[in-house]
Amino acid sequence: MEISFLLIIFLLLLLSAILAISTGSASIPPGDVVNALLGNADTLTKTIVIDLRLGRVLLAIGTGLALGMSGCVVQSIFQNPLAEPYILGISAGSVLGVLLSLVFLSSFEHLKYSAQLFSFIFALLTIVLVYRIASVGGTINPATLLLGGIAISALFSAITSYLIYTTFSKNIATILFWTMGGFWQANLVSGILVFVVALISGICMLLFWRELNALSLGDHFAMNVGVDVSRARTVLIALVAFSVSFAVSFTGIIGFVGLVVPHIARSIVGGEHKKLLVYSGLVGALLLLWADILARTLIYGEELPVGIITALLGVPFFLYLLFRRRRLC
Amino acid sequence: MKLSGKLLVLIAVLVCIAVVSTGYAIFVTQTLQNERETGKSTTVLDDMGRIVHIGKVERIISTSPSNTEILFAIGAGHLVVGVDNYSDYPSEAVNITKVGDFISLDVERIVSLQPDVVFAYYGQKAGIERLEALGISVVTFHAETLNDIYHDIQLAGYICGKTENATNLVAQLQQRVEDIRSKTQQLNDTQHPRVYYELWNNPYMSAGPGSYINDLIRIAGGTNIAANASKDYPILSEEFILSANPDIIITSSMNIDSPEKIMQRAGWQEINAVKNHSVYMIDDNLVSRPGPRIVEGLETLAKIIHPEIFGN
Amino acid sequence: MLTVKNLSVSYPNNPVLNDLNFVLKPGDFLAVLGKNGSGKTTLLRAIAGNVKYTGEIRYNDKVLTKLPRTERAKIVGVVEQGMSPAPFSVYDVVCMGRTPYARMFSWSMEDLKMVEHALKKVGVWELRNRLITEISAGELQKTLIAKVLAQDVKILLLDEPTSHLDLQAQLTALSIIQQLRNEGKIIIGVFHDINLARIASHVLFLARGEYLFGKCSLINEEHMRRYLGVDNQLLAQYLGGYVHV
Numbered sequence: 001m002e003i004s005f006l007l008i009i010f011l012l013l014l015l016s017a018i019l020a021i022s023t024g025s026a027s028i029p030p031g032d033v034v035n036a037l038l039g040n041a042d043t044l045t046k047t048i049v050i051d052l053r054l055g056r057v058l059l060a061i062g063t064g065l066a067l068g069m070s071g072c073v074v075q076s077i078f079q080n081p082l083a084e085p086y087i088l089g090i091s092a093g094s095v096l097g098v099l100l101s102l103v104f105l106s107s108f109e110h111l112k113y114s115a116q117l118f119s120f121i122f123a124l125l126t127i128v129l130v131y132r133i134a135s136v137g138g139t140i141n142p143a144t145l146l147l148g149g150i151a152i153s154a155l156f157s158a159i160t161s162y163l164i165y166t167t168f169s170k171n172i173a174t175i176l177f178w179t180m181g182g183f184w185q186a187n188l189v190s191g192i193l194v195f196v197v198a199l200i201s202g203i204c205m206l207l208f209w210r211e212l213n214a215l216s217l218g219d220h221f222a223m224n225v226g227v228d229v230s231r232a233r234t235v236l237i238a239l240v241a242f243s244v245s246f247a248v249s250f251t252g253i254i255g256f257v258g259l260v261v262p263h264i265a266r267s268i269v270g271g272e273h274k275k276l277l278v279y280s281g282l283v284g285a286l287l288l289l290w291a292d293i294l295a296r297t298l299i300y301g302e303e304l305p306v307g308i309i310t311a312l313l314g315v316p317f318f319l320y321l322l323f324r325r326r327r328l329c
Numbered sequence: 330m331k332l333s334g335k336l337l338v339l340i341a342v343l344v345c346i347a348v349v350s351t352g353y354a355i356f357v358t359q360t361l362q363n364e365r366e367t368g369k370s371t372t373v374l375d376d377m378g379r380i381v382h383i384g385k386v387e388r389i390i391s392t393s394p395s396n397t398e399i400l401f402a403i404g405a406g407h408l409v410v411g412v413d414n415y416s417d418y419p420s421e422a423v424n425i426t427k428v429g430d431f432i433s434l435d436v437e438r439i440v441s442l443q444p445d446v447v448f449a450y451y452g453q454k455a456g457i458e459r460l461e462a463l464g465i466s467v468v469t470f471h472a473e474t475l476n477d478i479y480h481d482i483q484l485a486g487y488i489c490g491k492t493e494n495a496t497n498l499v500a501q502l503q504q505r506v507e508d509i510r511s512k513t514q515q516l517n518d519t520q521h522p523r524v525y526y527e528l529w530n531n532p533y534m535s536a537g538p539g540s541y542i543n544d545l546i547r548i549a550g551g552t553n554i555a556a557n558a559s560k561d562y563p564i565l566s567e568e569f570i571l572s573a574n575p576d577i578i579i580t581s582s583m584n585i586d587s588p589e590k591i592m593q594r595a596g597w598q599e600i601n602a603v604k605n606h607s608v609y610m611i612d613d614n615l616v617s618r619p620g621p622r623i624v625e626g627l628e629t630l631a632k633i634i635h636p637e638i639f640g641n
Numbered sequence: 642m643l644t645v646k647n648l649s650v651s652y653p654n655n656p657v658l659n660d661l662n663f664v665l666k667p668g669d670f671l672a673v674l675g676k677n678g679s680g681k682t683t684l685l686r687a688i689a690g691n692v693k694y695t696g697e698i699r700y701n702d703k704v705l706t707k708l709p710r711t712e713r714a715k716i717v718g719v720v721e722q723g724m725s726p727a728p729f730s731v732y733d734v735v736c737m738g739r740t741p742y743a744r745m746f747s748w749s750m751e752d753l754k755m756v757e758h759a760l761k762k763v764g765v766w767e768l769r770n771r772l773i774t775e776i777s778a779g780e781l782q783k784t785l786i787a788k789v790l791a792q793d794v795k796i797l798l799l800d801e802p803t804s805h806l807d808l809q810a811q812l813t814a815l816s817i818i819q820q821l822r823n824e825g826k827i828i829i830g831v832f833h834d835i836n837l838a839r840i841a842s843h844v845l846f847l848a849r850g851e852y853l854f855g856k857c858s859l860i861n862e863e864h865m866r867r868y869l870g871v872d873n874q875l876l877a878q879y880l881g882g883y884v885h886v
Contacts, residue, residue, distance in 0.1 A: 047361050079725055174455065185455055187358065188354045218724045220691060225741065226714025271729045302429075335745060
């Protein structure tokens with residue numbers, strides 16, 4: 001019964017991916033799409049189908065995977081159903097990094113992917129900084145980590161706001177994109193990179209399934225069954241930071257997914273993390289893939305920011321779950 | 330979870346998969362790029378200092394309204410096959426295929442339109458990178474002064490093979506500007522009315538040093554009350570505006586519907602501009618787009634600031 | 642054999658355990674008695690390795706603090722008083738007892754056999770697919786006992802393990818404890834119910850700064866008064882000589 005459910009989701013994912021590859025502002029008939037994928041098409045069609053669309057699909061799936069699984073991990077490590085992957089300051093660091101690359105590296109305008117590089121580096125730097133702050137005084141406990149993350153996020157947001165104010169007119173486009181998120185910059189290389197990084201991080205997170213299970217029931221419970229709580233937490237946060245920072249460097253800050261997807265997955269398969277992690281990843285990938293399809297097709301000729309769509313898709317489903325739970329009580 | 334042999338093997342396998350798939354992706358992308366390479370014989374230096382190779386120029390895409398206006402003004406409008414969402418002048422531009430806005434470009438549509446060159450604008454770095462990676466020639470424009478705008482018109486003319494039109498246009502524009510400047514230069518300081526240009530009302534945003542509006546007000550013979558602000562689009566406090574007591578207030582429909590809205594503001598009745606009903610609305614595109622119509626904007630401002638010289 | 646030497650635990654400005662010394666052999670059952678706040682739970686935490694202490698706790702020749710967590714979890718197991726609620730099934734929770742043993746991606750056949758064995762022994766096999774958020778407190782306690790059984794440890798630490806159980810379940814729990822003793826495990830339990838404590842082989846009275854360790858026979862009027870602050874006359878008056886000392 002479980003295997004069949006997994007198969008259904010995989011199938012859904014595949015079908016959605018096919019739909020996504022067939023959709024786009026250039027109308028390409030399905031037959032030509034298939035031919036292009038196989039290499040039998042003119043350069044223009046191949047460029048659009050393989051480089052742009054396939055790249056986009058991979059980017060969406062990879063980001064969904066990373067955000068979904070990271071959201072699940074973060075909620076379990078902190079035993080907090082409101083936790084999401086940008087906790088501990090990843091989003092604040094990423095946006096600040098991008099702005100700094102624009103403001104101070106203007107002479108390096110030619111440096112390709114400088115925004116992505118800075119976003120990634122700063123997001124990771126933020127985590128390290130938060131960890132440093134939290135470890136002052138000996139042991140690191142979740143509460144201190146969270147507070148440290150809030151403090152650093154606030155600081156970086158303030159700096160970001162100042163930079164936005166002073167350089168508004170020049171950098172408004174980039175800022176707006178970064179805070180709303182989207183996949184329009186995707187290409188085959190970035191798509192595959194994000195997908196692969198998300199996959200590898202996800203598998204590494206899966207290796208910690210027992211620790212995650214035990215941690216969900218409390219630090220003491222976990223310690224009593226032999227889990228090195230601080231080490232597990234550190235490694236898992238590192239995995240979350242790495243995969244999310246990497247994805248976000250290419251897509252901007254897409255919110256809501258990391259928060260709501262684990263809850264959706266949990267209502268389907270319960271709290272056991274081998275299943276929960278996998279389903280969180282798959283549901284996240286599905287959600288983002290559909291968010292991208294809708295973002296491109298809802299209004300003819302325009303592309304809406306993905307973050308809006310994920311909220312529109314996710315919230316009703318989330319409310320439905322809440323409602324169902326209420327009634328069961 | 331221990332650091333066992335099995336784990337290391339697993340990680341090694343995963344890393345191999347990562348490297349191989351990325352390598353494949355790069356290979357495929359490179360192959361596509363090679364297929365796209367065609368003879369591009371002309372070389373241009375754009376406003377960002379980048380060297381751009383261009384071949385024939387028969388299909389142009391503009392991703393900024395000012396570029397669109399320049400292209401049409403030099404007679405290259407028929408070559409434009411795609412424009413950004415905000416390009417609305419001249420009226421022919423409205424019907425051209427739209428390719429996105431400054432936040433996100435529709436890369437797929439741009440690619441399918443098969444442009445020979447894309448006229449982009451400073452601040453669209455991500456889009457420029459993406460298009461260049463796909464082998465499309467992108468020329469980036471950036472103008473901060475009138476001279477920059479003249480240069481951009483010439484650059485566009487050179488690229489489109491309309492150098493004569495461009496040179497003529499620039500000469501005309503320079504003449505019109507000189508007409509105004511020669512008259513306002515003779516005014517002494519006391520004859521410069523204080524001008525407040527309101528870009529936005531919540532909070533009060535004006536145009537400061539580095540903005541076109543600031544330069545235009547100066548040439549038109551006015552004193553911009555925000556001329557000494559810290560940045561090009563500063564946020565002014567109400568106190569500052571009231572104490573500066575502008576003689577003229579200028580704004581556009583992007584900000585408010587009618588001058589009455591400003592004149593009715595509590596506490597603003599004592600401002601000279603309000604007392605004299607010197608609150609004007611103009612088309613903000615005339616003063617914010619670095620294209621040929623900026624001179625029209627200058628003329629409009631001159632008529633408002635010095636009607637005694639330039640008529641109403 | 643469990644050896645506790647010079648064990649002291651103090652929270653900032655608050656000494657709780659002071660220079661404890663005792664030894665337990667396989668099959669021993671130690672009842673820890675004391676008023677609230679006397680350090681009973683702290684003692685369990687120290688042996689489990691969850692709190693910092695000075696002194697030495699040794700199992701056979703291994704010093705517990707020097708062991709990696711997974712090795713320690715194969716020796717010491719804890720039946721907690723409670724835990725954060727989460728949507729796990731009874732089966733899942735008992736499986737978590739096998740955490741120190743498990744391989745990379747799944748439980749081994751042996752793991753699953755131990756889990757099944759533990760579930761049946763404690764009597765919660767029928768409940769195995771129910772969520773722990775939907776069972777009673779007593780059933781949860783039985784689940785935690787099953788978890789520790791699956792963990793296959795040498796020392797069991799029980800923090801009031803029978804407080805929510807009905808009589809039948811209490812007797813089952815006690816018989817399980819007896820079985821474990823026969824298998825050579827060491828049991829340390831915190832009890833408030835004196836009667837249950839009396840089936841132990843040894844007793845440890847704890848009071849601020851003081852302790853008394855010895856055979857079970859030490860549970861008498863004098864010690865109860867001294868360490869538990871219990872007035873035996875009151876006891877006799879209300880419970881009619883309920884406790885036979």
